[in-house]
Amino acid sequence: MTVLVRRDGPRNPPAAGRIRARRPLFTARGREAAAGWLMSAPVIVLLLVFLVAPIAMAAWVSVSDWNGIGSPFASGVHAVGGQNYKALLTQPGLPQQQLGESLRNNLYYVIIVVPVQTALALGLALIVSRKRLAGRGFFRTAYYFPSMTSSVAVSILFLYIFGTAGVMNAIIGDLGGQGPNWLDDPNGVLHIILSGLGVTTAPGALANHGFLGVSWWDWLAGPSVAMIAIIALAIWTTAGTFMLIFLPAIYAIPSDITEAALMDGANAWQRFRRITLPMLRPALFLVLTLGLIGTWQVFDQIYLMSQGNPAGTTLTPAFLSYLTSFSDQQWGQGAAIAFILFAIIVVLTIAQRLIISERRAGRAS
Amino acid sequence: MRSKIAIAALAAAGLAVLSTACSSGNGFGSSSASSTAAAAATPNKSALTLMFGSSGTAETAAVQQAAKAFTKQSGIPVQVIAASNLTQQVAQGFSGGTPPNVFYLDPLTFQSYAKDGVLDAYPSSLPNASGFASALTQAFTYKSSFTCEPKDASTLALYINTTDWQQAGLGAPPANWSQLEADAKKLTTGGRAGLTIDQTHSGIDEFFYQNGGTVTNAAGTKVDLDSAQNVAALTFLKGMLNQGIMKFPSQMGAGFSGQAFGENKAAMDIIGNWENGELESDYPNVKFKVYPLPAGPSGTHATLSFTNCWGVPKQQNNLTGAIDFVKFLTTSQQEMTFSKAFGVIPSLTTAQAQYETTYPQYATFVQELAYAHPDIAIAGATQALSAFDSALQQLASGNPASILGTAQQNLQAVINQGS
Numbered sequence: 001m002t003v004l005v006r007r008d009g010p011r012n013p014p015a016a017g018r019i020r021a022r023r024p025l026f027t028a029r030g031r032e033a034a035a036g037w038l039m040s041a042p043v044i045v046l047l048l049v050f051l052v053a054p055i056a057m058a059a060w061v062s063v064s065d066w067n068g069i070g071s072p073f074a075s076g077v078h079a080v081g082g083q084n085y086k087a088l089l090t091q092p093g094l095p096q097q098q099l100g101e102s103l104r105n106n107l108y109y110v111i112i113v114v115p116v117q118t119a120l121a122l123g124l125a126l127i128v129s130r131k132r133l134a135g136r137g138f139f140r141t142a143y144y145f146p147s148m149t150s151s152v153a154v155s156i157l158f159l160y161i162f163g164t165a166g167v168m169n170a171i172i173g174d175l176g177g178q179g180p181n182w183l184d185d186p187n188g189v190l191h192i193i194l195s196g197l198g199v200t201t202a203p204g205a206l207a208n209h210g211f212l213g214v215s216w217w218d219w220l221a222g223p224s225v226a227m228i229a230i231i232a233l234a235i236w237t238t239a240g241t242f243m244l245i246f247l248p249a250i251y252a253i254p255s256d257i258t259e260a261a262l263m264d265g266a267n268a269w270q271r272f273r274r275i276t277l278p279m280l281r282p283a284l285f286l287v288l289t290l291g292l293i294g295t296w297q298v299f300d301q302i303y304l305m306s307q308g309n310p311a312g313t314t315l316t317p318a319f320l321s322y323l324t325s326f327s328d329q330q331w332g333q334g335a336a337i338a339f340i341l342f343a344i345i346v347v348l349t350i351a352q353r354l355i356i357s358e359r360r361a362g363r364a365s
Numbered sequence: 366m367r368s369k370i371a372i373a374a375l376a377a378a379g380l381a382v383l384s385t386a387c388s389s390g391n392g393f394g395s396s397s398a399s400s401t402a403a404a405a406a407t408p409n410k411s412a413l414t415l416m417f418g419s420s421g422t423a424e425t426a427a428v429q430q431a432a433k434a435f436t437k438q439s440g441i442p443v444q445v446i447a448a449s450n451l452t453q454q455v456a457q458g459f460s461g462g463t464p465p466n467v468f469y470l471d472p473l474t475f476q477s478y479a480k481d482g483v484l485d486a487y488p489s490s491l492p493n494a495s496g497f498a499s500a501l502t503q504a505f506t507y508k509s510s511f512t513c514e515p516k517d518a519s520t521l522a523l524y525i526n527t528t529d530w531q532q533a534g535l536g537a538p539p540a541n542w543s544q545l546e547a548d549a550k551k552l553t554t555g556g557r558a559g560l561t562i563d564q565t566h567s568g569i570d571e572f573f574y575q576n577g578g579t580v581t582n583a584a585g586t587k588v589d590l591d592s593a594q595n596v597a598a599l600t601f602l603k604g605m606l607n608q609g610i611m612k613f614p615s616q617m618g619a620g621f622s623g624q625a626f627g628e629n630k631a632a633m634d635i636i637g638n639w640e641n642g643e644l645e646s647d648y649p650n651v652k653f654k655v656y657p658l659p660a661g662p663s664g665t666h667a668t669l670s671f672t673n674c675w676g677v678p679k680q681q682n683n684l685t686g687a688i689d690f691v692k693f694l695t696t697s698q699q700e701m702t703f704s705k706a707f708g709v710i711p712s713l714t715t716a717q718a719q720y721e722t723t724y725p726q727y728a729t730f731v732q733e734l735a736y737a738h739p740d741i742a743i744a745g746a747t748q749a750l751s752a753f754d755s756a757l758q759q760l761a762s763g764n765p766a767s768i769l770g771t772a773q774q775n776l777q778a779v780i781n782q783g784s
Binding site: 067068069070071072087093094098163164165181184186308309310311312323324325326327328329330 | 744749782
């Protein structure tokens with residue numbers, strides 16, 4: 001985030017903090033500080049009540065045997081240590097296998113959705129920002145429309161599009177192919193490609209070993225056909241939102257730089273690669289980060305469209321956490337899944353930040 | 366320094382807000398205790414909340430009308446809430462300390478709540494407790510105590526498309542598995558399967574019972590899925606799938622078997638009586654008849670029964686009122702009113718007799734209750750069961766013994782973890 005902060009405006013000189021701390025309350029600076037705290041108190045209290053407290057409660061539930069009845073802090077609830085995490089991470093069984101499957105499904109979802117939606121959003125933003133394009137306002141609105149529409153309506157629309165006799169299969173039929181039974185097809189796309197190449201059974205090395213209760217062969221299944229439909233939906237709805245983040249960043253690129261490049265004889269691709277893209281790095285970082293976090297937390301489309309079916313190939317950790325808590329009343333385990341997901345997101349975001357800032361440092365030297 | 370004190374004060378204030386917010390849930394127990402004590406002296410007229418999952422406007426209207434009639438009779442106001450996601454909303458009520466006073470409860474969630482001891486075992490205080498069909502009572506009995514009165518009944522039966530049947534020149538409906546297979550073969554044409562069933566445990570388990578197998582032991586402590594009888598039953602179904610004379614709804618682009626039957630993509634369907642409403646509203650031109658399920662090779666008759674009950678939480682502000690309300694809802698007269706309004710089969714045997722005379726074409730469902738087994742219900746087993754369903758979906762290419770073996774392991778693990 002440093003990249004962004006630096007652009008927000010001048011920071012206080014580093015010494016200011018130390019000077020302020022020594023000032024007593026009755027000086028002007030001190031009174032200012034007190035007033036500042038007072039003014040921000042409502043927000044701080046709201047954050048504590050609605051953000052910090054629920055997270056702390058969930059953390060407690062994840063190491064307790066709370067059964068969903070009454071307060072988690074009542075006397076009948078006991079701490080069980082890491083038992084809920086152990087059942088998910090180290091003990092072979094259905095909970096571990098389902099966590100493994102949900103992570104696999106979500107991983108493929110992220111790997112496809114994040115790059116495609118980012119590229120699409122950037123492409124749309126570049127097109128829409130052209131000064132010569134007629135009806136720019138119309139296109140901007142049109143591309144942003146899916147993001148404004150309720151995800152419930154969009155999900156139901158996609159249920160029809162990807163139905164057995166839906167629009168998608170009608171188009172494939174017109175082109176002479178036969179569309180799959182989209183939302184009921186649990187076969188992994190990579191498995192389908194492999195079987196097309198004649199590989200139908202797993203090599204022993206892949207079938208007999210695995211991670212988190214899922215064999216390596218199944219880890220390599222790829223997203224299921226049903227998941228592809230949900231991936232298409234996610235890309236279609238969010239590309240417009242991220243286009244809106246890219247747009248002002250593109251407008252903010254000073255035109256004199258572009259003009260100078262033109263004078264130097266740079267072609268369109270060179271201008272994009274050497275000027276536009278580097279200037280868009282902060283926006284790109286924001287879009288990638290938001291995309292990464294959002295895709296790992298995917299819940300509503302799954303809830304509305306597939307409920308984890310077919311054969312658990314659209315199960316995601318967020319939906320699994322919900323199912324474990326509300327359907328199976330295993331609240332501790334459900335909360336533990338949420339924290340495992342939280343850890344994954346934090347680690348990936350930090351890794352992403354390191355990669356991007358490393359590149360930046362590399363360029364600067 | 367002062368600012369640090371200010372931060373500390375703020376944090377303390379925040380914590381105080383938090384602790385009051387969190388502890389409000391605990392206060393509920395004591396207040397309800399005092400209100401029940403007061404009920405002995407003057408009748409408790411506190412308002413009741415009824416939460417239910419509705420099948421549609423007809424059911425919502427009928428339930429609202431029943432609540433109004435109860436209010437008129439007892440003076441206790443009732444707020445009726447049609448939940449969009451019943452299990453979730455009831456769970457939220459329980460965790461907040463304010464569950465609805467009366468709610469629809471399915472057998473699987475019943476097991477969880479009964480185990481947690483949060484349900485009032487009110488049937489013992491009502492005169493009609495012995496008036497329900499035994500498969501229904503069994504579904505809501507926890508550790509030999511009948512805890513929750515069933516509100517309706519459903520059983521699986523064999524639906525036959527009579528037009529297809531006559532075209533194929535068939536006579537009496539199939540009485541056993543071999544006849545079922547032979548008839549399915551004759552009914553199969555290019556674009557139509559002879560038979561369809563739902564690809565879930567709730568659509569398939571009846572074949573285990575028909576073959577002399579079972580799903581769990583009577584006490585529900587041991588899963589008994591991987592028996593030789595069950596493997597044989599699943600192998601029989603796999604055989605029909607591989608011959609192409611039976612198809613799962615997903616193979617025909619249908620959401621569930623009843624849809625495939627309505628669209629005449631299958632000539633026979635094993636499904637519950639909820640299909641009647643589906644056929645009436647969506648496929649009014651389909652001519653069909655309902656027959657009892659064919660018996661297994663040794664002549665054993667069996668089907669599955671499905672039901673919900675009127676759940677009443679132990680800890681609430683008007684327990685006596687809630688029980689009175691359930692008593693009002695579980696009379697023969699009220700159950701027949703519901704039946705006429707939205708097509709459910711009554712749970713009381715006296716009302717079922719009336720149902721049979723009013724709807725002779727659907728009498729099969731009631732008669733089958735005599736040999737019905739409740740659909741499997743184990744606390745916390747939703748996901749283990751849906752994993753089983755996923756495996757069943759792949760039956761055509763799967764190995765029956767290993768499908769049952771895996772399900773056996775997963776379900777037994779759920780039971781062991783819970784005990």
